[in-house]
Amino acid sequence: MRVFFDDLGTRHQILGRDYRELHHWSVARLETFWEEAWQDAGVAVSAPHTAVLTDRSMPAERKLPREAWFPGTRFNFAQHLLRWRDARPALIAETERGERRRVSYRELYDLTARCTAALRRLGVGPGDRVAGYLPNTVETVVAMLGTAALGAIWSSTSPDFGYQGVRDRFGQIDPKVLICADGYHYGGKVHDSLENAARLPRAIPSIEQLVVVPFVDSGAPLPAGSITWEAFLGAEPAPEPEFPHFPFDQPLFILYSSGTTGVPKCLVHGAGGTLLKHHVEHKLHTDLRRDDVLFYYTTCGWMMWNWLASGLAQGCTLVLYDGSPAYPEADRLFRLAEETGITVFGTSPKFLAGCAKTGLVPRERMKLASLRTILSTGAPLEPNQFHYVHEAIKADVQLASIAGGTDLIGCFMLGNPLSPVHAGEIQGPALGMDVTAFDEQGQPVLGARGELVCRAPFPSMPIYFWADPDGAKYRRAYFEDYPGVWRHGDFITITEQGGVIVHGRSDTTLNPGGVRIGTAEIYRIVETLPFVNDSIVVGHPIGGEPQVVLFVVLRDGLTLDGGLEEEIRRAIRSQASPRHLPAVIRQIAEVPVTVNGKKVELAVAGLLRGEPVKNKDALANPDALKQFEGLGL
Numbered sequence: 001m002r003v004f005f006d007d008l009g010t011r012h013q014i015l016g017r018d019y020r021e022l023h024h025w026s027v028a029r030l031e032t033f034w035e036e037a038w039q040d041a042g043v044a045v046s047a048p049h050t051a052v053l054t055d056r057s058m059p060a061e062r063k064l065p066r067e068a069w070f071p072g073t074r075f076n077f078a079q080h081l082l083r084w085r086d087a088r089p090a091l092i093a094e095t096e097r098g099e100r101r102r103v104s105y106r107e108l109y110d111l112t113a114r115c116t117a118a119l120r121r122l123g124v125g126p127g128d129r130v131a132g133y134l135p136n137t138v139e140t141v142v143a144m145l146g147t148a149a150l151g152a153i154w155s156s157t158s159p160d161f162g163y164q165g166v167r168d169r170f171g172q173i174d175p176k177v178l179i180c181a182d183g184y185h186y187g188g189k190v191h192d193s194l195e196n197a198a199r200l201p202r203a204i205p206s207i208e209q210l211v212v213v214p215f216v217d218s219g220a221p222l223p224a225g226s227i228t229w230e231a232f233l234g235a236e237p238a239p240e241p242e243f244p245h246f247p248f249d250q251p252l253f254i255l256y257s258s259g260t261t262g263v264p265k266c267l268v269h270g271a272g273g274t275l276l277k278h279h280v281e282h283k284l285h286t287d288l289r290r291d292d293v294l295f296y297y298t299t300c301g302w303m304m305w306n307w308l309a310s311g312l313a314q315g316c317t318l319v320l321y322d323g324s325p326a327y328p329e330a331d332r333l334f335r336l337a338e339e340t341g342i343t344v345f346g347t348s349p350k351f352l353a354g355c356a357k358t359g360l361v362p363r364e365r366m367k368l369a370s371l372r373t374i375l376s377t378g379a380p381l382e383p384n385q386f387h388y389v390h391e392a393i394k395a396d397v398q399l400a401s402i403a404g405g406t407d408l409i410g411c412f413m414l415g416n417p418l419s420p421v422h423a424g425e426i427q428g429p430a431l432g433m434d435v436t437a438f439d440e441q442g443q444p445v446l447g448a449r450g451e452l453v454c455r456a457p458f459p460s461m462p463i464y465f466w467a468d469p470d471g472a473k474y475r476r477a478y479f480e481d482y483p484g485v486w487r488h489g490d491f492i493t494i495t496e497q498g499g500v501i502v503h504g505r506s507d508t509t510l511n512p513g514g515v516r517i518g519t520a521e522i523y524r525i526v527e528t529l530p531f532v533n534d535s536i537v538v539g540h541p542i543g544g545e546p547q548v549v550l551f552v553v554l555r556d557g558l559t560l561d562g563g564l565e566e567e568i569r570r571a572i573r574s575q576a577s578p579r580h581l582p583a584v585i586r587q588i589a590e591v592p593v594t595v596n597g598k599k600v601e602l603a604v605a606g607l608l609r610g611e612p613v614k615n616k617d618a619l620a621n622p623d624a625l626k627q628f629e630g631l632g633l
Helices: 002-012 019-028 030-041 077-081 105-121 138-149 163-173 194-203 229-233 271-285 303-314 332-340 349-357 383-393 472-478 519-526 562-575 601-608 622-628
Strands: 089-095 100-104 129-133 153-157 177-181 183-186 189-192 209-213 251-256 266-270 293-296 317-322 344-347 373-376 398-401 403-405 410-414 435-438 449-454 486-494 500-505 532-542 545-554 584-587
Touching: 002 030, 019 030, 030 271, 077 138, 077 271, 077 303, 089 105, 089 138, 089 332, 100 105, 105 138, 105 229, 129 138, 129 163, 129 194, 138 153, 138 303, 138 317, 153 163, 163 194, 163 266, 177 194, 194 209, 209 229, 251 271, 251 303, 266 271, 271 303, 271 410, 293 303, 293 332, 303 317, 317 332, 332 344, 349 383, 373 383, 383 398, 435 486, 472 486, 500 519, 519 532, 519 545, 519 562, 532 601, 545 562, 562 584, 601 622
Parallel strands: 089 317, 129 153, 129 177, 153 251, 177 209, 293 317, 293 344, 344 373, 373 398, 545 584
Antiparallel strands: 089 100, 183 189, 251 266, 403 410, 435 449, 449 486, 486 500, 532 545
């Protein structure tokens, strides 16, 4: 980041050297910043762009934000990620059973060439969809690159999604090819996924070919009409692939909203926006270099998988892991980091909280000498978790909390290598992102809670929603509350020092006595109590007034009684305020979460009002919802 801005300094009169001043310049000179970032990425183009940004309105006046960014340029996303073709490891893939594979950049290029040729033989071309129902492994990356090389659209979900959840997603986009695994490992068990996969071609007529990757080698017979991955690739080496070039906004990925309130929305992301946003986040914010080893614990149903895969553009090594993060022991991922030399380790607050609850102290078991950065996303990172990382994992490591989402396939706020890290805060907004907090009157506020908004366009906005020809769903999702300004749906505070505190989703903001409270404010207190394993908090009218209702999962063998309830209340009162105190505290066995591990507060609040959950297939543990059905409060 420092080298990048020093290079720009003389040409663009950039004043100041701290991150806040650099960010201010990147927003004030928006087009110049993204032009310089595009040049820094070194993308091989066959035609130059005629402008950087042709329309600053949000969404663009064309109804959808197509062709607004870098019109005229032509390039190939897969070609850019495969520009290295040497013996350096591109991928290190490990299964829960400990099987480890290494694939060099040269081997990855050759595998992608074979996959591209195979897809072309099946008639896949620009704009066609290829779907992956796959674990996080080598074949998934190869299939994505092969799809992107042809200008087709890749969409994936993980094999732990149930049949209806997969059908709800892929059934909307009509894929031509479906690539699945025969199963996956989790928690020491083998789980079959062939049965669900075999049903999908019958339910989705567009699927012309089912390809099966033998991930668990189950020996189960192949579904009728399917072929194995090896048969799909073919026995003969493929010729050097052609990389046809496409516009900046060529559709690349289809990602999905969580879908807990209905059928998931299908968000289409463009090749140029994805490449450029990830370049800035990887190279500048994360300081990612060719000799780095990048890891993120993710499945293929979460946007962090796409973010991880783009790390190939920096020429580093990606570590792929599929399975439980704590099997057979809680230190499984730290062992993986030690053995593979991971330098940038991506995880979640839930994982770190689990490690702390079990008393795990990785630094007592291993050196983690190569580790320099820990990234965390998926939920707000609590202040005590910052201390846990530095005390129990490694003292001299940057802990970078990052936040954004599927909607932008990247981050609104994240770490940077120039600013100090303050416990409980994200270091700052991302370069080129005009992020602020709006109060209820739609005015910017500093040091106070507000809605996360972005006041200027950015390249990785979805280019459109699938099956939304007039853009109505798109506009409704982001621009209904503040015309011309992106409202993201998070409740944040931007601090005086430029950091960002995330209080939770604004659509689940609590409002007791007219005071707005983020759910994360309660989680960060309750879940540090030694006897609380997990919790979920919602707003619910009691006696005609909105009240806070807290559900807790206690340590095994404990039952919520007056004494424990008073301890919870005392902690909330002393560390937050009387306004944060729940009117009701109830014990539950399990918190319902999405497949990506996010608490479903809206679904629980709806159940308390007597409203059924519309789409239980988006959940990892749908049976957990039964605890709230018919619950009188």
